[in-house]
Amino acid sequence: MKIAVITGASSGLGREFAKQINQHFVTLDEVWLIARREERLNELKESLHGVHVRTIPIDLCDRDAVGTYEEMLQKFHPQIRVLVNAAGYGKMGYVEQISEEDLAGEIRLNCESLTRMTKISLPYMAKRSNIINIASSAAFMPQPNFAVYAASKSYVLSFSRALHQELKKHGIVVTAVCPGPVNTEFFDIAESYTKTKGYKVILRANAGKVVTLAIKDAMKGKTVSTYGVVMKAFRVVTKIIPHGLIVPFIH
Numbered sequence: 218m219k220i221a222v223i224t225g226a227s228s229g230l231g232r233e234f235a236k237q238i239n240q241h242f243v244t245l246d247e248v249w250l251i252a253r254r255e256e257r258l259n260e261l262k263e264s265l266h267g268v269h270v271r272t273i274p275i276d277l278c279d280r281d282a283v284g285t286y287e288e289m290l291q292k293f294h295p296q297i298r299v300l301v302n303a304a305g306y307g308k309m310g311y312v313e314q315i316s317e318e319d320l321a322g323e324i325r326l327n328c329e330s331l332t333r334m335t336k337i338s339l340p341y342m343a344k345r346s347n348i349i350n351i352a353s354s355a356a357f358m359p360q361p362n363f364a365v366y367a368a369s370k371s372y373v374l375s376f377s378r379a380l381h382q383e384l385k386k387h388g389i390v391v392t393a394v395c396p397g398p399v400n401t402e403f404f405d406i407a408e409s410y411t412k413t414k415g416y417k418v419i420l421r422a423n424a425g426k427v428v429t430l431a432i433k434d435a436m437k438g439k440t441v442s443t444y445g446v447v448m449k450a451f452r453v454v455t456k457i458i459p460h461g462l463i464v465p466f467i468h
């Protein structure tokens with residue numbers, strides 16, 4: 218049984234992956250959707266046609282809950298054709314403003330649970346499989362006022378690139394998706410402490426387009442997928458100009 222596993226499927230980019238995945242990965246038998254909000258997952262399940270859908274309503278920061286996913290793998294023994302790690306959040310503001318719980322929570326979900334999901338899933342992945350990790354353009358350099366989030370996404374980018382090299386021998390492609398701002402519910406949570414800067418509002422991309430490119434890039438074997446000319450240029454600039462100069466300027 219060939220499956221796709223998508224975390225963060227109740228909203229935004231994860232939800233878009235759920236809608237598009239079986240148009241591109243045409244041999245899928247099932248799609249497994251993971252997030253906390255069960256009603257949202259069930260609504261999405263009802264709207265998806267052409268593939269069997271299983272919903273797994275769990276908190277990815279809860280080790281025991283993630284065990285439920287592991288048990289399902291042991292029970293059904295599927296072949297994971299594609300794993301999409303999309304669950305994640307960030308809170309804008311200065312570190313001294315944001316609660317310790319919120320800062321640690323970002324690291325737990327964006328880094329720790331993504332790593333755990335990957336590790337648990339790997340034994341069920343065969344040749345010509347894909348891991349798609351949602352990083353961010355925030356991964357390209359340190360970001361004052363979004364410090365922990367940017368650092369967590371640098372982790373996702375670095376982890377994904379290294380893992381890609383490790384898994385080459387098994388024919389598994391790992392792609393880090395690094396979009397700039399995208400029009401999703403992300404900002405409802407991100408703005409708990411402070412408002413989004415104006416340029417991030419203007420630059421917001423369409424989630425469907427970001428996901429279409431991400432899937433195409435993953436299928437081409439690309440290690441990084443960056444949507445849009447502005448973010449591609451941003452990536453180049455952050456490679457050329459020393460961060461010591463550019464970080465104070467952006468701040």
Ligand SMILES: NC(=O)c1ccc[n+]([C@@H]2O[C@H](COP(=O)([O-])OP(=O)(O)OC[C@H]3O[C@@H](n4cnc5c(N)ncnc54)[C@H](OP(=O)(O)O)[C@@H]3O)[C@@H](O)[C@H]2O)c1
Nearest residue numbers: 225227228229230253254277304305353398399401402403
């Ligand atoms: N939107 C942007 O501007 C942007 C830009 C670059 C990168 N990204 C990244 O893209 C990814 C998706 O974000 P999005 O924009 O789609 O935001 P979103 O609409 O807020 O979606 C976040 C998803 O993560 C899930 N989630 C959050 N905490 C969870 C937990 N503890 N356990 C399980 N699932 C959890 C949420 O579902 P439940 O609440 O139902 O659990 C939701 O499905 C994130 O990694 C984000 O960092 C976003």
